[in-house]
Amino acid sequence: MGLKLSPLAPAAFPVMPVVDGVRLATRACGIKYPGRTDVLMMVFDEGTTIGGVLTRSLTCSAAIDCCKKHLRSGQARAVIVNSGNSNAFTGRVGEESVARTVEATAAELGCRPEEIFVASTGVIGEPLPDQRITSALGALKADLDGDAWEAAARAIMTTDTFAKGAVRSAKIDGKTVTINGIAKGSGMIAPDMATMLSFVATDAAIPAAVLQTLISRGADQSFNAITVDSDTSTSDTLLFCATGKVDNELYLNADAPELADFVSALNDLLQDLAHQIVRDGEGATKFVTVAVTGAESDLAARRIGLTIANSPLVKTAIAGEDANWGRVVAAVGKSGERADRDKLSIAMGGVTIARDGQRVEGFDETPVAAHMKGQEIDITVDVGVGQGRATVWTCDLTHGYIDINADYRS
Amino acid sequence: MGLKLSPLAPAAFPVMPVVDGVRLATRACGIKYPGRTDVLMMVFDEGTTIGGVLTRSLTCSAAIDCCKKHLRSGQARAVIVNSGNSNAFTGRVGEESVARTVEATAAELGCRPEEIFVASTGVIGEPLPDQRITSALGALKADLDGDAWEAAARAIMTTDTFAKGAVRSAKIDGKTVTINGIAKGSGMIAPDMATMLSFVATDAAIPAAVLQTLISRGADQSFNAITVDSDTSTSDTLLFCATGKVDNELYLNADAPELADFVSALNDLLQDLAHQIVRDGEGATKFVTVAVTGAESDLAARRIGLTIANSPLVKTAIAGEDANWGRVVAAVGKSGERADRDKLSIAMGGVTIARDGQRVEGFDETPVAAHMKGQEIDITVDVGVGQGRATVWTCDLTHGYIDINADYRS
Structure with missing residues (x-):
């Protein structure tokens, strides 16, 4: 498309550290765009918890249906994301495509299908050529690297003119934890949620129920408080994973004072990512x-x-x-x-x-x-x-x- | 502004007949636009009934407040309309301006203030120079003419690129009645209602309560079913007057079968005017x-x-x-x-x-x-x-x- 960089773009992509327990890989699978990466694999170590916020669109995509179901377990081992095709409004064919992707990924990683999450963004109504993803799983797995956050942010872009990332650190029980987040989105952006995908991960140990509360509250004051064009997407996905590699205490209450610094860092990160989406709003100059x-x-x-x-x-x-x-x-x-x-x-x-x-x-x-x-x-x-x-x-x-x-x- | 005629404009303004009991005059009062008419006076013979639909905006203009109050009587002798200034969000100054206009018009025409209706469209927040209107009332009255519908439609235009009018005739009790309507509007158009003004008059005899029912229902399927940009105005006004010059029976029930042909003609006319507004939607090509x-x-x-x-x-x-x-x-x-x-x-x-x-x-x-x-x-x-x-x-x-x-x- 040759879109010009938004005049509101940040000066540079942030330096994003490794989050212990998270590895990433990207690949050009030819989903739609030639000559660029369009599939992202995020893999989490065993014991990773997950919470998420998904579009409330009544015509949501097959991937959304899958995430809704898998969020119930609160456990995550991988997220597979593609750009260029949203696999929305593709009927039974779309559901089958999600099922095949989930099963192949679970087999490749040796985990349960319920621990696999998928997200797709791009054109609506075109069948997703999922074999281009599944045939690349082995290569993606071989490429996994803890230090690939910027590449990950690039692989999920559609009409975005810059890659979006943010990092925060916080203390829980005096121990430093890291939160990394990436996002994409520039048009079809509205609350409930924007047309956006965002993946946030921390090395803190946080029970899934608490993650869910924190991410719902955080989305409310960030992604659900921005709008570019009032259009809600069929594919909006925000996932928040905690690998638990830092051995902080497990708090079962999202309002625990011990989590206050973490919550504040998380909310700040989510707002940063949300603002970046607005700054990349299609045609934005202010x-x-x-x-x-x-x-x-x-x-x-x-x-x-x-x-x-x-x-x-x-x-x-x-x-x-x-x-x-x-x-x-x-x-x-x-x-x-x-x-x-x-x-x-x-x-x-x-x-x-x-x-x-x-x-x-x-x-x-x-x-x-x-x-x-x-x-x-x-x-x-x-x-x-x-x-x-x-x-x-x-x-x-x-x-x-x-x-x-x-x-x-x- | 030098706006180009909408490519969707009708070929010509319709030939609009005289509606017995309605006279109109327009004048260039210099409200905002130089070198064009910007005030319309519509005068109705005694015994004219009125119904109307007004914006539901919570920041409605002083003119809307006045119309709401005056609609209660169901009687109308005149409507004074200006373009170029909406007299909205002008506080007490705006209310006083409406009051002066209403009183001066009632004095000029020798009727009760409650029988005068006002409508304003244009810029928000600027005090309305109402003395430019009130000082022209004598000249307007002297110019009143039953055959000035097109001039009336022109005087109320703002960013409209063409004047909007429609005519229908119908039978009530075998007697032919005429309905004339004019409208303006092209942006800030959304249901509840468009930013639009529309004035419809008939020579039929229709009780005010029935007029009110018919115009509310009609607006629902016409002006409230169009949108240009989802923006609702502070000044939307649709007034429907019946002079009763045709001596058809008075029906007290809007659903009377004897009114069916009239209702159908009215709805058709309202839809025609509403479609013209869409066809003049700012920048519209389809x-x-x-x-x-x-x-x-x-x-x-x-x-x-x-x-x-x-x-x-x-x-x-x-x-x-x-x-x-x-x-x-x-x-x-x-x-x-x-x-x-x-x-x-x-x-x-x-x-x-x-x-x-x-x-x-x-x-x-x-x-x-x-x-x-x-x-x-x-x-x-x-x-x-x-x-x-x-x-x-x-x-x-x-x-x-x-x-x-x-x-x-x-």
């Missing part, structure tokens, strides 16, 4: 933070924020560097959540434009106009009815989005 | 009909249809003339309504692409590709769970939309 306060509840605040962040009129105004706060007002009004029109306040770039339902007297647009020319746009809205607050992130809507999506069959 | 069947209910079908019609990925694919049915599947999945993935069928241009949850064996894309090159795109989806059905209309999402909205402060 990274937009929408903070809503004064709503009836935190959930109401999030809904208002997402309504603003999804409004094509708000997003095109930002693309045009126009501080069109009237469109923000209109978006608040259509959110369906309670707001007091006559108490509404709106600021952009920290400058209050409207307060108590009308434009501030003698409002000088100069500093706001300057803010709109930057790459980082801040919009804050107080809707004047309660204490609920939320922050969501999005990008602008530009000609680049149309270019990419009018031409690419994804 | 008119898209999405028909959904097999849903749990008609409402569920409409929600699924609107989710498809609002999907930026579906809309950009159509702009790119790509029969990307996978994006339709994804949109069904994110609608939140029940659908059976394994029974889902999708057709484009009458050609079945997918049936029972997978692509039709040996599917030949040639006829569908040819259909996508046309200006009228048909998508039909059966979601396989019930008897609910609905049709919604939208347009494609093109560079033209970005051009218009990144530059225009509306």
Whole structure:
């Protein structure tokens, strides 16, 4: 496709350390894209626990159905991911393709099929040529390496213009643990979840039930708080594995104070990855933070924020560097959540434009106009009815989005 | 702005007859646009009844608040409309501006303020210079003419590239009645309602309560079944007046069989106006009909249809003339309504692409590709769970939309 690097891309891919108990390998299997890697194998040592968050799409892919089932066991030995074909809406053929991939991988690794997870991203409705994956399993296994996180992040890309990775470390019982995460996603990005895949692994020892709680909560404040184009995917997958190689105490309660530092590092990492997806939003030239306060509840605040962040009129105004706060007002009004029109306040770039339902007297647009020319746009809205607050992130809507999506069959 | 005429525009504005009891006048009052008419006065003879549908936006304009209140009486003598300024989010100043306009108009026409309706469309958050309207009332009154419907349709335009009008006639008790309607709207168009104004008048005699029922039902299948960009406006207004100049029987029941022909003509006219708004959708190059069947209910079908019609990925694919049915599947999945993935069928241009949850064996894309090159795109989806059905209309999402909205402060 020859997509140009997003102007919002980070300077470089982070240096990602080895996570003890995790090995990775990638390969060019010719699923769709010529001349690039498109299959990733992640293998975990025995005893690895897993939690995950999957798309709530009612037309989810066969891979999602499989992950849902396998998450029940809470045990993981491998994840097989391909890009270029989502194996969604492929009916029985798609289910059979997943079953063959799972069985072949389990046989190759000598584990139970329930410990294998699969994820696919790319075009919908085309049968997945799974024999191109299964015939490569031996070679993938031979290539496994603990130090292949950047290659892994590259193999799962579709319309992404940069590979996405993040690292954090934290202390549990005074012992240092590492969390590595990679993600892909740039269009069809919306809460519940973005069209995204993300795989996060730690060497900490965390029971599966706790992992599940932590990843659900974390997704809520990260991947479920971003939007590029309001389109939810059939294949969204976020998996979180813990190899338990660090011999920290096992805490059975996600709210245990001993886990606080770990939870904070995890949430920070998830938000970092989510922001990277927004920064790679198709056609994005601005990274937009929408903070809503004064709503009836935190959930109401999030809904208002997402309504603003999804409004094509708000997003095109930002693309045009126009501080069109009237469109923000209109978006608040259509959110369906309670707001007091006559108490509404709106600021952009920290400058209050409207307060108590009308434009501030003698409002000088100069500093706001300057803010709109930057790459980082801040919009804050107080809707004047309660204490609920939320922050969501999005990008602008530009000609680049149309270019990419009018031409690419994804 | 120098917008180019929409390629989907009708060949000509319809020839609109006089509706007995309705007179119109327009004037260039310099509200915002130089060198064009921007105020419309519609005056009705005594005894005119009125019903209406107004935006459900929680940040609605002062004019909407006024119409809501005045609709209670069911009596109308005039509508004053301006384009260029929506008088929305203007706080107390905005309310006072509406009050002055209403009082001055009532004084000019010698009627009660409760019989005056106002509507404003255009930029949000700027105080409305209402003295430019009130100082023109005498001149407007002097210019009133029954034969000024096209001029009226022109005066209420904002980013519209063509004036929108429609005419129907029907029989009540064997007597011929006329229904004239005008509308404006092209962006910020979404159900509940579009950013649109529409004024419909008939010479039939219809009690206000019946008018209200008919217009609510009619809006549901027309203006509330279209979307351009999913953005709801603060100012949407649809008013329906009946002058009672034709001495048909008064029917107190909207379902009276004697009104069937009238209702059918009304609904047809509303759908015609709604389609014209879609055809003038900002940047539109394709008119898209999405028909959904097999849903749990008609409402569920409409929600699924609107989710498809609002999907930026579906809309950009159509702009790119790509029969990307996978994006339709994804949109069904994110609608939140029940659908059976394994029974889902999708057709484009009458050609079945997918049936029972997978692509039709040996599917030949040639006829569908040819259909996508046309200006009228048909998508039909059966979601396989019930008897609910609905049709919604939208347009494609093109560079033209970005051009218009990144530059225009509306």
